[in-house]
Amino acid sequence: MRRLVSKDIENLLPYVAGKPVEEVEKEYGIKDVIKLASNENPLGPSPKAVEAIIRTLSKLNRYPDANTCRLKDLLSQRLKVHKESIVFGNGSNEIFELLVRTFMVPGDEAIIAHPTFLLYQKIVNSAGCHVVKVPLKNMTHDLLAMSQRITPKTKFIFINNPNNPTGTIVLKKDFEQFLKYVPENVIIILDEAYFEFVQHTDYPDGKEYINSKPHVVSVRTFSKAYGLAGLRIGYGLMNPELANYVNRLRQPFNVNLLAQVGAEAALEDEEFFRKTRETIWEGLKFLYGELDEMDFKYIPSQTNFLLIDVKRDGRQVSQDLLKSGIIVRSLKEHGLDNYIRVSVGLPQENKRFIKAFRSYESLWENGS
Ligand SMILES: Cc1ncc(COP(=O)(O)O)c(C=O)c1O
Known part of the structure:
Protein backbone atom coordinates (compact mmCIF):
# COMPACT_ATOMS: atom_id res chain seq x y z
CA MET A 1 0.00 0.00 0.00
CA GLY A 44 2.24 39.39 31.98
CA PRO A 45 2.55 41.18 28.63
CA SER A 46 4.14 44.61 28.28
CA PRO A 47 1.33 47.08 29.25
CA LYS A 48 2.34 49.38 26.39
CA ALA A 49 1.93 46.48 23.97
CA VAL A 50 -1.54 45.76 25.35
CA GLU A 51 -2.57 49.41 24.87
CA ALA A 52 -1.29 49.43 21.30
CA ILE A 53 -3.11 46.20 20.52
CA ILE A 54 -6.39 47.52 21.88
CA ARG A 55 -6.02 50.65 19.77
CA THR A 56 -5.49 48.50 16.68
CA LEU A 57 -8.40 46.10 17.12
CA SER A 58 -10.71 48.17 14.92
CA LYS A 59 -8.29 47.73 12.01
CA LEU A 60 -8.45 43.95 11.92
CA ASN A 61 -10.28 44.03 8.60
CA ARG A 62 -6.95 45.05 7.01
CA TYR A 63 -4.04 42.81 6.11
CA PRO A 64 -0.89 43.52 8.05
CA ASP A 65 2.16 45.15 6.46
CA ALA A 66 3.76 42.29 4.52
CA ASN A 67 7.25 43.63 5.24
CA THR A 68 6.71 44.68 8.86
CA CYS A 69 8.34 48.00 7.91
CA ARG A 70 7.71 50.12 11.01
CA LEU A 71 8.93 47.49 13.40
CA LYS A 72 11.88 46.76 11.15
CA ASP A 73 12.90 50.45 11.19
CA LEU A 74 12.63 50.55 14.94
CA LEU A 75 14.57 47.35 15.53
CA SER A 76 17.20 48.28 12.99
CA GLN A 77 17.87 51.56 14.83
CA ARG A 78 17.76 49.89 18.21
CA LEU A 79 20.15 47.06 17.34
CA LYS A 80 22.23 48.99 14.79
CA VAL A 81 21.62 46.28 12.22
CA HIS A 82 20.77 46.88 8.53
CA LYS A 83 17.08 46.57 7.75
CA GLU A 84 17.95 44.09 5.01
CA SER A 85 19.37 41.78 7.69
CA ILE A 86 16.11 41.41 9.63
CA VAL A 87 13.48 38.74 8.94
CA PHE A 88 10.38 38.53 11.15
CA GLY A 89 8.54 35.32 11.88
CA ASN A 90 5.47 33.94 13.56
CA GLY A 91 7.53 33.35 16.69
CA SER A 92 11.20 32.54 16.40
CA ASN A 93 10.07 28.97 15.72
CA GLU A 94 8.98 30.04 12.26
CA ILE A 95 12.43 31.50 11.59
CA PHE A 96 14.05 28.11 12.31
CA GLU A 97 11.56 26.45 10.02
CA LEU A 98 12.13 28.99 7.24
CA LEU A 99 15.91 28.62 7.52
CA VAL A 100 15.70 24.85 7.26
CA ARG A 101 13.27 24.93 4.35
CA THR A 102 15.36 27.53 2.54
CA PHE A 103 18.81 26.02 2.90
CA MET A 104 18.55 22.29 3.63
CA VAL A 105 17.83 19.59 1.07
CA PRO A 106 16.89 15.99 1.95
CA GLY A 107 19.94 14.08 3.17
CA ASP A 108 21.69 17.15 4.63
CA GLU A 109 22.79 17.14 8.25
CA ALA A 110 22.41 19.58 11.13
CA ILE A 111 24.62 19.32 14.19
CA ILE A 112 22.80 19.97 17.45
CA ALA A 113 23.66 19.59 21.11
CA HIS A 114 22.04 17.01 23.36
CA PRO A 115 20.01 17.92 25.29
CA THR A 116 18.82 21.14 23.72
CA PHE A 117 15.59 22.72 22.48
CA LEU A 118 13.60 19.84 20.99
CA LEU A 119 12.18 21.76 18.08
CA TYR A 120 15.38 21.78 16.00
CA GLN A 121 15.27 18.03 15.52
CA LYS A 122 11.60 18.04 14.61
CA ILE A 123 12.04 20.73 11.96
CA VAL A 124 15.19 19.18 10.51
CA ASN A 125 13.70 15.68 10.37
CA SER A 126 10.48 16.88 8.79
CA ALA A 127 12.56 18.31 5.94
CA GLY A 128 14.00 14.84 5.26
CA CYS A 129 17.32 15.79 6.88
CA HIS A 130 19.25 14.30 9.78
CA VAL A 131 20.50 15.60 13.10
CA VAL A 132 23.88 14.72 14.52
CA LYS A 133 23.64 14.98 18.30
CA VAL A 134 26.68 15.99 20.29
CA PRO A 135 26.38 15.53 24.08
CA LEU A 136 26.82 18.59 26.27
CA LYS A 137 30.00 18.81 28.26
CA ASN A 138 29.59 20.15 31.80
CA MET A 139 26.00 20.92 30.84
CA THR A 140 27.04 23.31 28.06
CA HIS A 141 27.66 23.02 24.30
CA ASP A 142 30.85 21.13 23.51
CA LEU A 143 31.92 23.36 20.63
CA LEU A 144 35.11 21.47 19.88
CA ALA A 145 33.27 18.13 19.60
CA MET A 146 30.59 19.81 17.46
CA SER A 147 33.19 21.20 15.06
CA GLN A 148 34.74 17.73 14.79
CA ARG A 149 31.43 16.30 13.55
CA ILE A 150 31.31 18.56 10.48
CA THR A 151 31.15 16.56 7.21
CA PRO A 152 30.42 17.56 3.61
CA LYS A 153 26.74 16.90 4.43
CA THR A 154 26.64 19.42 7.29
CA LYS A 155 24.47 22.42 6.43
CA PHE A 156 23.65 23.84 9.87
CA ILE A 157 25.00 23.92 13.40
CA PHE A 158 22.43 24.95 15.97
CA ILE A 159 23.79 26.62 19.09
CA ASN A 160 21.18 27.42 21.67
CA ASN A 161 22.82 30.20 23.61
CA PRO A 162 21.71 30.19 26.41
CA ASN A 163 20.68 26.57 26.16
CA ASN A 164 17.22 25.32 26.99
CA PRO A 165 16.92 23.23 29.23
CA THR A 166 20.26 23.79 31.01
CA GLY A 167 20.35 27.62 31.14
CA THR A 168 24.08 27.63 30.30
CA ILE A 169 25.96 29.71 27.72
CA VAL A 170 28.95 29.29 25.46
CA LEU A 171 31.51 31.97 26.20
CA LYS A 172 32.56 34.57 23.65
CA LYS A 173 36.17 33.43 23.60
CA ASP A 174 35.11 29.81 22.97
CA PHE A 175 32.63 30.84 20.29
CA GLU A 176 35.28 32.88 18.46
CA GLN A 177 37.68 29.96 18.60
CA PHE A 178 34.94 27.67 17.24
CA LEU A 179 34.31 30.06 14.32
CA LYS A 180 37.84 29.33 13.09
CA TYR A 181 36.93 25.66 12.60
CA VAL A 182 33.61 26.10 10.83
CA PRO A 183 33.73 26.52 7.05
CA GLU A 184 31.67 29.35 5.56
CA ASN A 185 29.30 26.96 3.79
CA VAL A 186 28.05 25.70 7.18
CA ILE A 187 25.48 28.05 8.67
CA ILE A 188 25.69 28.60 12.43
CA ILE A 189 22.30 29.35 13.94
CA LEU A 190 22.56 31.03 17.33
CA ASP A 191 19.21 30.68 19.06
CA GLU A 192 19.21 33.64 21.44
CA ALA A 193 15.65 33.32 22.77
CA TYR A 194 16.90 34.11 26.31
CA PHE A 195 19.48 36.73 25.25
CA GLU A 196 17.96 39.49 27.37
CA PHE A 197 18.36 37.53 30.63
CA VAL A 198 22.08 36.81 30.34
CA GLN A 199 24.16 38.29 33.16
CA HIS A 200 27.53 36.83 32.25
CA THR A 201 29.89 39.43 30.77
CA ASP A 202 31.75 37.08 28.38
CA TYR A 203 28.65 36.33 26.28
CA PRO A 204 28.81 36.54 22.49
CA ASP A 205 26.17 38.82 20.96
CA GLY A 206 25.12 37.07 17.73
CA LYS A 207 24.34 40.27 15.82
CA GLU A 208 27.97 41.40 16.12
CA TYR A 209 29.02 38.59 13.76
CA ILE A 210 26.50 38.69 10.94
CA ASN A 211 28.52 41.07 8.75
CA SER A 212 32.05 39.82 9.29
CA LYS A 213 30.95 36.15 9.38
CA PRO A 214 28.09 35.90 6.89
CA HIS A 215 27.33 32.30 7.87
CA VAL A 216 26.28 33.31 11.41
CA VAL A 217 22.56 33.85 12.05
CA SER A 218 21.07 35.14 15.30
CA VAL A 219 17.46 34.28 16.15
CA ARG A 220 15.52 36.12 18.86
CA THR A 221 12.01 36.46 20.17
CA PHE A 222 9.47 38.78 21.75
CA SER A 223 8.05 35.79 23.67
CA LYS A 224 10.21 35.97 26.77
CA ALA A 225 11.60 39.32 27.96
CA TYR A 226 8.82 41.28 26.23
CA GLY A 227 6.03 39.01 27.49
CA LEU A 228 4.41 38.40 24.11
CA ALA A 229 4.52 34.59 23.75
CA GLY A 230 0.83 34.44 22.87
CA LEU A 231 1.18 36.94 20.00
CA ARG A 232 3.83 34.89 18.16
CA ILE A 233 6.60 37.14 16.93
CA GLY A 234 10.33 36.58 16.66
CA TYR A 235 13.09 37.53 14.25
CA GLY A 236 16.28 36.44 12.59
CA LEU A 237 19.33 38.68 12.10
CA MET A 238 21.44 37.54 9.20
CA ASN A 239 23.54 38.56 6.26
CA PRO A 240 21.30 40.30 3.65
CA GLU A 241 22.07 37.60 1.08
CA LEU A 242 20.68 34.91 3.41
CA ALA A 243 17.74 37.14 4.38
CA ASN A 244 16.92 37.64 0.73
CA TYR A 245 16.60 33.89 0.17
CA VAL A 246 14.55 33.35 3.33
CA ASN A 247 12.20 36.15 2.29
CA ARG A 248 11.45 34.33 -0.97
CA LEU A 249 9.83 31.51 1.04
CA ARG A 250 8.26 33.57 3.77
CA GLN A 251 4.52 34.05 3.49
CA PRO A 252 3.72 37.75 3.08
CA PHE A 253 1.44 38.05 6.11
CA ASN A 254 3.26 35.71 8.48
CA VAL A 255 3.39 38.35 11.21
CA ASN A 256 -0.12 39.42 12.11
CA LEU A 257 -1.21 43.02 12.62
CA LEU A 258 -1.52 42.82 16.42
CA ALA A 259 1.90 41.19 16.74
CA GLN A 260 3.47 43.99 14.71
CA VAL A 261 2.01 46.83 16.78
CA GLY A 262 2.45 44.91 20.04
CA ALA A 263 6.14 44.31 19.37
CA GLU A 264 6.69 47.97 18.37
CA ALA A 265 5.20 49.18 21.64
CA ALA A 266 7.00 46.52 23.71
CA LEU A 267 10.35 47.63 22.31
CA GLU A 268 9.65 51.12 23.65
CA ASP A 269 8.44 49.83 27.02
CA GLU A 270 11.68 50.29 28.87
C1 LIG B 1 15.45 27.86 23.14
C2 LIG B 1 14.17 28.38 22.61
N1 LIG B 1 14.14 28.88 21.37
C3 LIG B 1 13.00 29.34 20.85
C4 LIG B 1 11.83 29.32 21.58
C5 LIG B 1 10.54 29.69 20.92
O1 LIG B 1 10.28 30.97 20.89
P1 LIG B 1 9.06 31.60 20.07
O2 LIG B 1 7.96 31.74 21.06
O3 LIG B 1 9.63 32.88 19.61
O4 LIG B 1 8.69 30.71 18.91
C6 LIG B 1 11.81 28.81 22.88
C7 LIG B 1 10.57 28.76 23.62
O5 LIG B 1 10.43 28.31 24.69
C8 LIG B 1 13.02 28.33 23.40
O6 LIG B 1 13.07 27.82 24.63
Missing part, protein backbone atom coordinates in the same frame (compact mmCIF):
# COMPACT_ATOMS: atom_id res chain seq x y z
CA ARG A 2 1.22 3.50 -0.77
CA ARG A 3 2.50 5.35 2.34
CA LEU A 4 0.33 8.20 3.49
CA VAL A 5 3.34 10.14 4.79
CA SER A 6 7.10 9.93 4.38
CA LYS A 7 9.16 7.89 6.83
CA ASP A 8 10.55 11.13 8.27
CA ILE A 9 7.05 12.35 9.11
CA GLU A 10 6.03 8.89 10.38
CA ASN A 11 8.89 8.98 12.89
CA LEU A 12 8.08 12.42 14.33
CA LEU A 13 6.62 12.55 17.82
CA PRO A 14 3.98 15.18 18.59
CA TYR A 15 5.22 18.11 20.69
CA VAL A 16 4.31 17.65 24.35
CA ALA A 17 3.35 21.08 25.62
CA GLY A 18 3.13 21.99 29.31
CA LYS A 19 -0.33 21.39 30.75
CA PRO A 20 -2.54 24.48 30.62
CA VAL A 21 -3.57 25.97 33.98
CA GLU A 22 -7.29 25.39 33.31
CA GLU A 23 -6.75 21.68 32.63
CA VAL A 24 -4.84 21.15 35.88
CA GLU A 25 -7.45 23.09 37.86
CA LYS A 26 -10.18 20.86 36.45
CA GLU A 27 -8.25 17.60 36.84
CA TYR A 28 -7.20 18.18 40.45
CA GLY A 29 -10.23 20.19 41.53
CA ILE A 30 -8.03 23.06 42.74
CA LYS A 31 -7.87 26.78 42.13
CA ASP A 32 -4.94 29.15 41.90
CA VAL A 33 -2.74 26.89 39.81
CA ILE A 34 0.55 28.49 38.76
CA LYS A 35 2.46 27.63 35.62
CA LEU A 36 6.24 27.61 35.91
CA ALA A 37 6.72 25.31 32.94
CA SER A 38 7.07 27.28 29.72
CA ASN A 39 9.55 30.05 30.57
CA GLU A 40 6.96 32.76 30.03
CA ASN A 41 7.16 36.26 31.44
CA PRO A 42 5.58 36.14 34.92
CA LEU A 43 4.70 39.85 34.85
CA GLU A 271 10.05 50.23 32.29
CA PHE A 272 8.53 46.78 31.67
CA PHE A 273 11.78 45.44 30.27
CA ARG A 274 13.72 46.66 33.29
CA LYS A 275 11.17 45.24 35.71
CA THR A 276 11.20 41.91 33.91
CA ARG A 277 14.94 41.45 34.20
CA GLU A 278 14.92 42.57 37.81
CA THR A 279 12.13 40.08 38.65
CA ILE A 280 13.98 37.21 36.98
CA TRP A 281 17.37 38.00 38.46
CA GLU A 282 15.93 38.51 41.96
CA GLY A 283 13.88 35.32 41.56
CA LEU A 284 16.94 33.31 40.59
CA LYS A 285 18.83 34.62 43.63
CA PHE A 286 15.96 33.59 45.89
CA LEU A 287 15.74 30.10 44.38
CA TYR A 288 19.51 29.57 44.62
CA GLY A 289 19.46 30.50 48.30
CA GLU A 290 16.57 28.18 49.14
CA LEU A 291 17.95 25.25 47.16
CA ASP A 292 21.40 25.69 48.72
CA GLU A 293 19.78 25.55 52.11
CA MET A 294 17.97 22.31 51.21
CA ASP A 295 21.14 20.93 49.67
CA PHE A 296 19.76 20.47 46.16
CA LYS A 297 22.04 21.02 43.21
CA TYR A 298 21.05 23.25 40.29
CA ILE A 299 22.73 24.66 37.21
CA PRO A 300 23.36 28.42 37.64
CA SER A 301 21.18 29.97 34.98
CA GLN A 302 21.62 32.70 32.38
CA THR A 303 17.90 32.53 31.56
CA ASN A 304 14.48 32.87 33.19
CA PHE A 305 14.40 29.20 34.21
CA LEU A 306 16.36 26.88 36.45
CA LEU A 307 17.37 23.26 36.02
CA ILE A 308 17.27 21.43 39.37
CA ASP A 309 18.68 18.02 40.21
CA VAL A 310 15.88 16.58 42.34
CA LYS A 311 17.85 13.38 43.13
CA ARG A 312 14.92 11.17 42.13
CA ASP A 313 12.53 10.66 39.22
CA GLY A 314 11.74 14.16 37.96
CA ARG A 315 8.44 12.99 36.50
CA GLN A 316 7.26 11.87 39.94
CA VAL A 317 8.36 15.17 41.45
CA SER A 318 6.50 17.18 38.85
CA GLN A 319 3.39 15.01 39.41
CA ASP A 320 3.60 15.69 43.16
CA LEU A 321 3.97 19.42 42.55
CA LEU A 322 0.93 19.34 40.28
CA LYS A 323 -1.16 18.20 43.25
CA SER A 324 -0.13 21.45 44.94
CA GLY A 325 -1.16 23.39 41.87
CA ILE A 326 2.33 24.03 40.53
CA ILE A 327 3.18 23.12 36.95
CA VAL A 328 6.88 22.54 36.27
CA ARG A 329 8.62 20.60 33.52
CA SER A 330 10.10 17.13 33.95
CA LEU A 331 12.93 16.42 31.53
CA LYS A 332 12.72 12.72 30.78
CA GLU A 333 12.29 13.39 27.08
CA HIS A 334 15.62 15.24 27.20
CA GLY A 335 17.29 12.28 28.92
CA LEU A 336 17.58 14.19 32.21
CA ASP A 337 15.54 11.78 34.32
CA ASN A 338 16.39 13.25 37.73
CA TYR A 339 15.84 16.88 36.87
CA ILE A 340 13.01 19.35 36.71
CA ARG A 341 13.01 22.73 34.94
CA VAL A 342 11.29 25.55 36.78
CA SER A 343 10.53 28.91 35.20
CA VAL A 344 11.19 31.87 37.47
CA GLY A 345 7.86 33.33 38.57
CA LEU A 346 6.69 36.29 40.61
CA PRO A 347 8.16 36.42 44.16
CA GLN A 348 5.03 34.85 45.66
CA GLU A 349 5.05 32.11 43.01
CA ASN A 350 8.69 31.26 43.68
CA LYS A 351 7.89 31.10 47.40
CA ARG A 352 4.94 28.78 46.74
CA PHE A 353 7.10 26.50 44.65
CA ILE A 354 9.75 26.32 47.37
CA LYS A 355 7.15 25.73 50.09
CA ALA A 356 5.61 22.84 48.15
CA PHE A 357 9.02 21.46 47.25
CA ARG A 358 10.04 21.51 50.93
CA SER A 359 6.84 19.77 52.01
CA TYR A 360 7.32 16.96 49.49
CA GLU A 361 11.01 16.72 50.25
CA SER A 362 10.36 15.35 53.73
CA LEU A 363 7.97 12.76 52.23
CA TRP A 364 10.55 11.79 49.59
CA GLU A 365 13.25 11.50 52.24
CA ASN A 366 10.99 9.05 54.08
CA GLY A 367 10.62 7.07 50.89
CA SER A 368 6.92 7.74 50.36
